Amino acid sequence: MYVYNYANVCIVLWGRIMKKSPTIKDIARKAGVNISTVSRALADHPHISEDKKKQIRKLAADLNYHRNDLAKSLRVKKTHVIGLIIPDIQNPFYPSITRIIEDQAQERGYNILLCHSDFDPQKENNYLSVLLSRQIDGLIIFPTLKIFRNNKRGIVAGKKIPTVFLDTAPLPGIEGNYVFTDNKHGSYLAVKYLLENGHKSIVLFTSEKGLLSSLEQMEEGYIQAFREAGIRVQNKCIFRGELEEKKGLERSVKKLLNKKKSINYSAIICNSDVVARVIYEQAALMDINIPDSLSVVGYDNTFLCSYLDPPLTSVHQPGDALGHQAINILISQIQSEIPWQYRTVSFTPELVVRNSVKQNV
Amino acid sequence: MYVYNYANVCIVLWGRIMKKSPTIKDIARKAGVNISTVSRALADHPHISEDKKKQIRKLAADLNYHRNDLAKSLRVKKTHVIGLIIPDIQNPFYPSITRIIEDQAQERGYNILLCHSDFDPQKENNYLSVLLSRQIDGLIIFPTLKIFRNNKRGIVAGKKIPTVFLDTAPLPGIEGNYVFTDNKHGSYLAVKYLLENGHKSIVLFTSEKGLLSSLEQMEEGYIQAFREAGIRVQNKCIFRGELEEKKGLERSVKKLLNKKKSINYSAIICNSDVVARVIYEQAALMDINIPDSLSVVGYDNTFLCSYLDPPLTSVHQPGDALGHQAINILISQIQSEIPWQYRTVSFTPELVVRNSVKQNV
């Protein structure tokens, strides 16, 4: 590719003459004023005469001028870009959160860099590194727990970028804003409901230990509900599957359903509606009837619930509210001119009963 | 906010001493070399001795150095950022496309700025302007048709940013890459299938004239199918609803269903599965049975289809393939060192038959 600079106006590219993007310098030359005057006029600075402002704005429009935000950001040390790291936009829990975050951000002059982590600490770390290089003003993340262990004095902590941790209970010693659902209570509700309906052997579908705060919390709630009922929890009823990718999830679900012969559980509590969906699919293939021979409780209460057959009983997480809080808190911190007091917002989940649990076993 | 620069190492902020992000200058000073040496070492330039490289890399890691990409981008005139403008991530057609685009981009060193247009030309324009200011290297957009009329010599065209137009048949005189489904054929298939099943009065649910290329195409296919069958199309069978926002869509659907008494149509062809879903919802409220008193054909063949009751017959659009093509073409153009030959890729849709159409009327 051959590029020649020609009088600061054109570039000869591939033999064709193309316009170089105009800069304030070009506008200044045409208007016969200094570049700082242009800069001020376009920023609607008070001490510039209205005439000049009008003239300069017209010139800018005529030239199809667009400010180079890179230069501005480099200078003022603010990018108005927010990094958003979610597990996977294809999980129906995330689109509404993403949409709300983007809408609010846009309204307040920020843009969103979208990243998918798949709950994979390594992907998460890579993105974090990229986002820091890009000088994001703030970060919203559904973090794995490893991020805290690996990066305590590392990426997030070291750079002190305003951060909202979503779906994570506060971690001792880690400063940051936390917005989450009380997942301990969520699983507690699910277990309690199942126990009340006579279920005894209830599996909790979760992941490898120490992956996600929300899952650790769910385990606690699960255990607590049993304890309150005076029932001992068997270790094998906590099932650790692979959540990271679709194939892995299917494999795990198959494995779990095969175990039904040995451990005769009657119900599964999932950590998301997506897991429940896979259970429905695999159960159908194995001729296991839901809810007659297997009860299922989902998590998130996404619109999948009403479309599944039978409709899925699920623990409602207020996705919209989580997104709202996250973006508002983040922008507040970014724009705060006084020392920031970190916020923790938690929501209480509710059980939404549909028809995937067998009554009065 | 009071900020003091102190020896280029620390900043006193809100009374606390905070580390300023280290720059290559800091590394250079510590290593006792010139900043250009550091720059070269970190870029793995060939003419730097291995010893120095090692030393400098270690120093960078120790300082938790992250290159300032703003400065780099400003200098090299490449941001490695791609703008993605989609209507709404909450429509289940878009998450998989988005995911694929982001994945491929990330793999090749690009990041995605996510924008929601809601098919609103004004929002679209605003985002375009923002993205240009941000100096994106490329753009993927589901455009409204107005963009072409308003910006022929304007935003997109004027700046010559590599662009992939998604879901739009090529527009005469507008250069760019086009990736789309042959929606003319899609609606043709739907009408043909309905006619074969004895339906006579078939409504096409579309939007205001001239909003989207895909909808204009659908109209053509719709008309063609009738013409081939020797049936005259009545104007009132092309229904123009509001797609932009949820409330508007519901209102339009209600209006259309109310018309069933006057125009006794037996089937509706939707321009998306989401529209079909709203029809299902409203029909249920109005005690209209699907498919007995109303047949519905969806569009996109998203996973909604199998979850709706009865399962929705829908025209399949290969979302994944669209996303794949779009991002690959875009990055190819961005990285091309020779004059770019614009590409047009179209996919042929298929009708996926389920149970939402009454047979042999």
Add this chain to the structure above:
DNA sequence: GTGAAAGCGCTAACAC
């Protein structure tokens, strides 16, 4: 193999 220096486009402190 390494250093010196220019400059990307912009803002803002300082001058008048």
Add this chain to the structure above:
DNA sequence: GTGTTAGCGCTTTCAC
């Protein structure tokens, strides 16, 4: 009210 100028952090050309 407007001009001059330094400098954000980086890459890259040109010396040596």
